[in-house]
Amino acid sequence: METMNIAGKAIELDADGHLANRNDWNENLAREIAAQEGIPELTSPHWAVINFMRTVFEKEGDAPSIRRLTKESGVDTKTLYQLFPKGPAKRAAKIAGLPKPKGCI
Amino acid sequence: MRHMLILGGGTAGTIMANKLASALDERDWRITVVDGTEEHYYQPGFLFVPFGIYRMREIVKPRRQYLPGRIKFVLSGIERIDAEKKTVMLSSGEALRYDCLIIATGADIHPEQIDGLLNEEWGRSKFDFYTPKGADRLAQFLKGWQGGKLVLSIAEMPIKCPVAPLEFLFLADAYFTERGMRDKVDIHLVTPLSGAFTKPVSSRVLGEFLERKGITVTPDFDLGRVDNKEKKLVAWDETEVSYDLLVSIPTNMGNACIARSGMGNELNFVPTNKQTLKADGLEDVFVLGDASNLPSSKAGSVAHFQSEILFQNILEHIEGRPACAHFDGHANCFIESGFGKGLLIDFNYETEPLPGEFPLPGIGPFKLLEESPINHYGKMMFRWVYWNLLLRGMELPIEAEMSMAGKRVR
Incomplete structure (x- = not known):
């Protein structure tokens, strides 16, 4: 099992490099993961998306798609990609401490 | 007399109609299938049409021919499902009351969902192969094509038959090789996935296949729009891929009647219990095949395996017992x-x-x-x-539940 070190603490990661235990997540950890993903600062629109994703996951057990993010989070697609370059659904899920979205097989 | 109503006479609806026709007592139940068209296409055959392996007329039959005599077939679009009143309003104006409803309305492509995809070049330099017309037009085009850059683009997931894009590329490689012009065609896959396929082992194996056949993969490409003037795909993050010939798999969505009924998710797929196939939060409503939001593949084999589970659950349900057969996503x-x-x-x-x-x-x-x-x-x-x-709902020698027999686990 892969781990990442944050403030001297080893946090377990899953096969996709996302948090293995959702309970490990906190806002500081989110900032650390974001920095590793090339997002130096999490602004309030970032948090709006992250919190929306966590709420949906809590209720439904899977992170929302980009289409749903756009429709329901109040952030348009273009902005989503500016906030989370290179794949907002996957990247925001990672920062939000959620598993990689299942998408479809 | 109770009424079993099946919306959709495609793979899922037809299998279910056949199974229920032999199981439900004719004195207790009447069964109706509603569909907007008379033609039943063998959809796995669409893949072969662009390459002249099948002709369209070889893969289509009348829907009614595959429904048993006791089934009433109603030719009409579907306006709206009212689950409260247990009634379905048809486009024809007729209202059908049901005691048990099976939604099997499938999924279709929606090129209009992508900015710049559907215009006068659709059917000229940009094609689909998920519709009879699209596959036919692409077959005509390929016969006279002199070569260039062929890009197969997946707009967004989920799509019907997630392996079809790969098969299309493999067949294109063989088609151009056999015509002695493979060196004149540059073949590309542009996909929102992180690799050739979704899961690690198969993604690696299929990725190696593409590489060996000289097919270039651009992963993690979330299609934002098509620039028709410059003939290029533009992603939301502004990366670009140019094309001479675009074969597109546009956004797949559930039937518009699902949206009109206020029942679907953002792609009009019906939220469904992934094990029992009961529609979430609705009484006496089940969902089969591509119409559901299940995290299983949208494919005929899946509809078939689901039908065996749903058949058991419906027989339990109409007797007032809980639905306890569970679908495993096979x-x-x-x-x-x-x-x-x-x-x-x-x-x-x-x-x-x-x-x-x-x-x-x-x-x-x-x-x-x-x-x-x-x-x-x-x-x-x-x-x-x-x-x-x-389609006739016969037993096949493959179990609904996946088996580990023969599989190698590392």
């Missing part, structure tokens, strides 16, 4: 790889496609995740199986 797909060969993958919600052998009494074993001629024959034979056994 899918089983032949992947045509060109030059008379194919692969086979077999997987479910929990188990990704693995290598090994797939036992099948009398015919198999087929090779899993490995190229072989027998897999190709399996695929070609399947058309006969589809019309003669599968």
Whole structure:
């Protein structure tokens, strides 16, 4: 099992490099993961998306798609990609401490 | 007299109608199937049409021919489902009351969902192969094409038959090779996935296949729009891929009647219990095949496996017992790889496609995740199986529940 070190603490990661235990997540950890993903600062629109994703996951057990993010989070697609370059659904899920979205097989 | 109403007479609806026709007592139940068209297409055949392997007329039959005599077929679009009043309003103006409803309205492509995709170049330099018209037009175009850059673009997931894009590329490689012009065609896959396929083992194996065939993959490409003037795909993050010939798999969505009924998710797929196939939060409503939001593949084999589970659950349900048969997400797909060969993958919600052998009494074993001629024959034979056994709801020698027999786990 892969781990990442944050403030001297080893946090377990899953096969996709996302948090293995959702309970490990906190806002500081989110900032650390974001920095590793090339997002130096999490602004309030970032948090709006992250919190929306966590709420949906809590209720439904899977992170929302980009289409749903756009429709329901109040952030348009273009902005989503500016906030989370290179794949907002996957990247925001990672920062939000959620598993990689299942998408479809 | 109670009423079993099935919306959709495609693969899922037809299988279910056949199974229920022989199980439900004619004195207690009448069964109706509603569909907007008379033609039943063998959809796995669309893939072969652009390459002249099948002609469209070889893969279409009348829907009614596959419904047993006691089933009433109603030719009409569907306006709206009112689950409170247990009534379905048809486009024809008729209202049908039901005691048990099966939603099997499928999924279709929606090129209008992508900015710049649907315009006067649609059918000229940009094509689909998920519709009869699209596949036919592409076949005509390819016959006279002199070569250039062929880009196959997947707009967004989920799509029907997630292996079809790969099969299209493998068949394109073989088609241009056999015509002696492979060196004139540059073949690309542009996909929102992180690799050739979704799951690690199969993504690696299929990725190697593409590489060996000289097919370039651009992963993680979230299509934002099509620039028709410059003939290029533009992603939301402004990366670009140019094309001469675009073969598009546009956004797939559930039937518009689902949206009109206020029942669907953002793509009009009906939220469904992934084990019992009961529609979430609705009484006496079940969902079968591509119409649901299940995290299983949208494919005929899946509709078939689901139908066995749903059949048991409906028989329990109408007797007032809880639905206790559970669907495991089983899918089983032949992947045509060109030059008379194919692969086979077999997987479910929990188990990704693995290598090994797939036992099948009398015919198999087929090779899993490995190229072989027998897999190709399996695929070609399947058309006969589809019309003669599968749609008729007959028992096939493949269990609804996935088996680990023959699979190699590392």
